[in-house]
Amino acid sequence: MDDAGITLNLRNIRSAAGLSLSRAAEVTGVSKAMLGQIERGESSPTIATLWKIAKGFHLPLTTLIEASTRPEGRGGEVFRTVQFPGSIQVKIVFPFDPVLGAETFHVTLKPGQCHPSPAHDAGVTEEVFVLEGAMEVLREGDWVPLEAGQGLRFAADQPHGYRGGERGAVFLNMHHYRKAGQAQAEM
Ligand code: MN
Numbered sequence: 001m002d003d004a005g006i007t008l009n010l011r012n013i014r015s016a017a018g019l020s021l022s023r024a025a026e027v028t029g030v031s032k033a034m035l036g037q038i039e040r041g042e043s044s045p046t047i048a049t050l051w052k053i054a055k056g057f058h059l060p061l062t063t064l065i066e067a068s069t070r071p072e073g074r075g076g077e078v079f080r081t082v083q084f085p086g087s088i089q090v091k092i093v094f095p096f097d098p099v100l101g102a103e104t105f106h107v108t109l110k111p112g113q114c115h116p117s118p119a120h121d122a123g124v125t126e127e128v129f130v131l132e133g134a135m136e137v138l139r140e141g142d143w144v145p146l147e148a149g150q151g152l153r154f155a156a157d158q159p160h161g162y163r164g165g166e167r168g169a170v171f172l173n174m175h176h177y178r179k180a181g182q183a184q185a186e187m
Pocket of ligand 1: 117120126156160
Protein backbone atom coordinates (compact mmCIF):
# COMPACT_ATOMS: atom_id res chain seq x y z
CA MET A 1 0.00 0.00 0.00
CA ASP A 2 0.87 3.63 -0.29
CA ASP A 3 2.21 5.97 2.35
CA ALA A 4 3.52 3.42 4.80
CA GLY A 5 6.17 4.90 7.05
CA ILE A 6 9.66 5.28 5.75
CA THR A 7 11.77 2.27 6.65
CA LEU A 8 15.21 3.31 5.68
CA ASN A 9 17.94 0.77 5.05
CA LEU A 10 20.20 2.97 7.09
CA ARG A 11 22.61 0.19 7.98
CA ASN A 12 23.47 -0.30 4.29
CA ILE A 13 23.73 3.44 3.70
CA ARG A 14 25.99 3.80 6.72
CA SER A 15 28.25 0.89 5.84
CA ALA A 16 28.50 2.13 2.23
CA ALA A 17 29.75 5.41 3.68
CA GLY A 18 32.11 3.52 6.01
CA LEU A 19 30.84 5.24 9.14
CA SER A 20 30.43 3.93 12.67
CA LEU A 21 27.17 4.67 14.45
CA SER A 22 28.96 7.30 16.55
CA ARG A 23 30.45 9.00 13.51
CA ALA A 24 27.08 8.86 11.72
CA ALA A 25 25.51 10.59 14.72
CA GLU A 26 28.19 13.29 14.49
CA VAL A 27 27.80 13.99 10.78
CA THR A 28 23.99 13.91 10.74
CA GLY A 29 23.24 15.54 14.08
CA VAL A 30 20.76 12.71 14.73
CA SER A 31 21.33 10.91 18.03
CA LYS A 32 22.97 7.49 18.11
CA ALA A 33 19.89 6.14 19.88
CA MET A 34 17.59 7.41 17.12
CA LEU A 35 19.87 6.13 14.34
CA GLY A 36 19.93 2.74 16.07
CA GLN A 37 16.12 2.71 16.25
CA ILE A 38 15.86 3.56 12.55
CA GLU A 39 18.39 0.85 11.66
CA ARG A 40 16.43 -1.74 13.63
CA GLY A 41 13.17 -0.62 12.02
CA GLU A 42 11.81 0.46 15.40
CA SER A 43 11.34 4.07 14.35
CA SER A 44 10.30 5.71 11.10
CA PRO A 45 12.19 8.96 10.49
CA THR A 46 10.35 12.26 10.19
CA ILE A 47 11.07 14.40 7.13
CA ALA A 48 13.28 16.65 9.30
CA THR A 49 15.34 13.64 10.41
CA LEU A 50 15.45 12.33 6.85
CA TRP A 51 16.88 15.65 5.64
CA LYS A 52 19.50 15.57 8.39
CA ILE A 53 20.54 12.08 7.33
CA ALA A 54 20.60 13.10 3.66
CA LYS A 55 22.76 16.10 4.45
CA GLY A 56 25.09 14.17 6.76
CA PHE A 57 25.70 11.45 4.17
CA HIS A 58 25.74 13.98 1.28
CA LEU A 59 22.91 12.09 -0.40
CA PRO A 60 19.90 13.48 -2.25
CA LEU A 61 16.66 12.89 -0.37
CA THR A 62 15.14 10.65 -3.03
CA THR A 63 18.02 8.18 -2.86
CA LEU A 64 16.99 7.59 0.75
CA ILE A 65 13.26 7.45 0.07
CA GLU A 66 13.69 5.28 -3.01
CA ALA A 67 15.81 2.80 -1.09
CA SER A 68 12.92 2.40 1.32
CA THR A 69 9.96 2.38 -1.05
CA ARG A 70 11.38 0.46 -4.02
CA PRO A 71 9.05 1.80 -6.70
CA GLU A 72 8.16 -0.80 -9.30
CA GLY A 73 8.55 1.62 -12.17
CA ARG A 74 12.09 2.83 -12.75
CA GLY A 75 11.23 4.83 -15.85
CA GLY A 76 9.35 7.50 -13.99
CA GLU A 77 5.95 5.83 -14.30
CA VAL A 78 5.02 5.07 -10.73
CA PHE A 79 6.44 6.89 -7.78
CA ARG A 80 4.87 6.70 -4.41
CA THR A 81 3.38 9.42 -2.35
CA VAL A 82 5.06 9.75 1.00
CA GLN A 83 2.87 11.23 3.71
CA PHE A 84 4.96 12.32 6.65
CA PRO A 85 2.77 12.20 9.78
CA GLY A 86 1.86 15.69 10.93
CA SER A 87 3.84 17.15 8.09
CA ILE A 88 3.75 17.81 4.36
CA GLN A 89 2.71 15.34 1.69
CA VAL A 90 5.56 14.68 -0.69
CA LYS A 91 5.43 12.78 -3.95
CA ILE A 92 8.55 11.94 -5.91
CA VAL A 93 8.09 13.19 -9.48
CA PHE A 94 11.66 12.58 -10.65
CA PRO A 95 14.05 10.70 -8.38
CA PHE A 96 17.63 11.87 -8.14
CA ASP A 97 19.52 11.69 -11.42
CA PRO A 98 23.30 11.70 -10.83
CA VAL A 99 24.04 13.09 -14.30
CA LEU A 100 21.63 15.99 -13.94
CA GLY A 101 22.29 16.34 -10.21
CA ALA A 102 18.61 16.98 -9.67
CA GLU A 103 15.47 15.58 -8.07
CA THR A 104 11.89 16.84 -8.21
CA PHE A 105 9.11 16.61 -5.62
CA HIS A 106 5.39 17.35 -5.78
CA VAL A 107 4.40 18.88 -2.46
CA THR A 108 0.97 19.61 -0.99
CA LEU A 109 0.58 22.25 1.71
CA LYS A 110 -2.61 22.50 3.73
CA PRO A 111 -4.14 25.97 4.29
CA GLY A 112 -1.75 27.95 6.46
CA GLN A 113 0.58 24.99 6.88
CA CYS A 114 4.13 26.09 7.51
CA HIS A 115 7.06 23.85 6.81
CA PRO A 116 10.51 25.11 7.79
CA SER A 117 13.53 23.49 6.18
CA PRO A 118 17.03 23.65 7.56
CA ALA A 119 19.98 24.38 5.30
CA HIS A 120 20.83 21.65 2.80
CA ASP A 121 24.35 20.79 1.67
CA ALA A 122 26.54 23.64 0.42
CA GLY A 123 25.64 24.69 -3.11
CA VAL A 124 22.14 23.18 -3.19
CA THR A 125 19.68 25.34 -5.14
CA GLU A 126 15.92 24.88 -5.02
CA GLU A 127 13.14 25.94 -7.34
CA VAL A 128 9.49 26.18 -6.39
CA PHE A 129 6.78 26.32 -9.05
CA VAL A 130 3.21 26.73 -7.80
CA LEU A 131 0.62 24.52 -9.53
CA GLU A 132 -2.45 25.30 -7.41
CA GLY A 133 -3.40 27.83 -4.74
CA ALA A 134 -1.00 30.34 -3.28
CA MET A 135 1.91 30.11 -0.90
CA GLU A 136 4.96 31.86 0.44
CA VAL A 137 8.59 30.81 0.35
CA LEU A 138 11.02 31.87 3.06
CA ARG A 139 14.09 33.08 1.21
CA GLU A 140 16.98 34.77 3.00
CA GLY A 141 14.71 35.72 5.90
CA ASP A 142 11.84 37.12 3.80
CA TRP A 143 8.56 35.44 2.94
CA VAL A 144 8.09 35.74 -0.83
CA PRO A 145 4.43 35.38 -1.97
CA LEU A 146 3.78 33.12 -4.98
CA GLU A 147 0.58 32.29 -6.83
CA ALA A 148 -0.24 29.46 -9.20
CA GLY A 149 1.92 29.79 -12.27
CA GLN A 150 4.71 31.59 -10.48
CA GLY A 151 8.11 30.22 -9.59
CA LEU A 152 11.09 31.09 -7.44
CA ARG A 153 14.69 29.91 -7.46
CA PHE A 154 16.72 30.27 -4.25
CA ALA A 155 19.85 29.12 -2.48
CA ALA A 156 18.79 26.27 -0.20
CA ASP A 157 22.08 25.92 1.65
CA GLN A 158 20.62 28.19 4.29
CA PRO A 159 17.40 27.94 6.32
CA HIS A 160 14.27 28.31 4.17
CA GLY A 161 10.62 27.30 4.32
CA TYR A 162 7.22 27.01 2.68
CA ARG A 163 3.84 28.29 3.91
CA GLY A 164 0.45 27.51 2.39
CA GLY A 165 -2.03 30.31 1.68
CA GLU A 166 -5.71 30.33 2.73
CA ARG A 167 -6.60 27.58 0.28
CA GLY A 168 -3.36 25.69 0.65
CA ALA A 169 -1.04 25.05 -2.25
CA VAL A 170 0.38 22.40 -4.51
CA PHE A 171 3.85 22.99 -5.89
CA LEU A 172 6.74 21.39 -7.70
CA ASN A 173 9.99 21.53 -5.78
CA MET A 174 13.23 20.94 -7.67
CA HIS A 175 16.54 20.34 -5.87
CA HIS A 176 19.78 20.94 -7.75
CA TYR A 177 22.95 19.55 -6.25
CA ARG A 178 26.37 20.85 -7.14
CA LYS A 179 28.99 18.56 -8.68
CA ALA A 180 30.82 17.67 -5.46
CA GLY A 181 27.63 16.37 -3.87
CA GLN A 182 26.90 14.50 -7.08
CA ALA A 183 30.18 12.58 -7.02
CA GLN A 184 29.54 11.53 -3.45
CA ALA A 185 25.97 10.57 -4.24
CA GLU A 186 27.24 8.14 -6.86
CA MET A 187 29.26 6.19 -4.34
MN1 MN B 1 14.48 22.36 1.26
